[in-house]
Amino acid sequence: MTQEEMYALISRSKVASLGYTDEEGRQNIRMVFCTFHRGIGVHLISTNTSSAHVQSLLKNGNACLYFSDASAFEALCLHGRAVVHFDREYRELIWHPQDVQYYPGGVEDEDYCVIEFIADSGRFYSGHSENYKGDMTGQEIEAMTAGRTLAEHCTEA
């Protein structure tokens, strides 16, 4: 899977799957809205503070973020950690006026927070690529992340 194919998969995904372990040691998956990206390595997710996954991630940030397109036989599993942010800087960073439908209190709504997912390794699957599947190291992810700006599309710029 090429770098461009990974960027394209992430860019066209409105949702991703977040994998984590809860307080009882159970594996969990939760679908999340994930539309802000910095390269391959950093992804911002707006979510409800009161959600079970936020409470679990505050105790154990070990997580993965999975982008997939079953119809294209493509998937990308990023391994890393999830950091939960409550400060205004992060809240404003990805706030959309229409988010008020989910958070009536606006950008200061107590139930609104931002999960920052930071990847340090990864694995890709692509049914159409010559390199069907393969691993990515932290260095490779860093090379596809450093110098990029946070954007609603995952691009080379």
Add this chain to the structure above:
Amino acid sequence: MTQEEMYALISRSKVASLGYTDEEGRQNIRMVFCTFHRGIGVHLISTNTSSAHVQSLLKNGNACLYFSDASAFEALCLHGRAVVHFDREYRELIWHPQDVQYYPGGVEDEDYCVIEFIADSGRFYSGHSENYKGDMTGQEIEAMTAGRTLAEHCTEA
């Protein structure tokens, strides 16, 4: 989310997401073909013995299985364990003649195996239901599983 809505979600899903922990302690998600079900509690997955997730599950079977339909705002996360079967009984149970495209050696192909996922608790999310989200106990799952036969659709029968 009603029992019927859960059965319908599982039945129309050709793929599910399997969450597990690998040998390095990293969270992982892998998309799997999951079309054989016994009620809500037991799901059979055909997969490649050589795949990374099989090797991880043989060491640590603690896993979750996630069925989701983003367009319907429905998701079901089952927590439990994954058991990897290599014996002919399980191989034949879910073998389809067209599977030979993935396993040229047929039902005896060394790279073919069956993952049995057994749920002992769960959580559902439904944007359209009055009960937006909720937990299921092992007893509730057992009540939706006992007496059912293994089938390619998840039904009450």
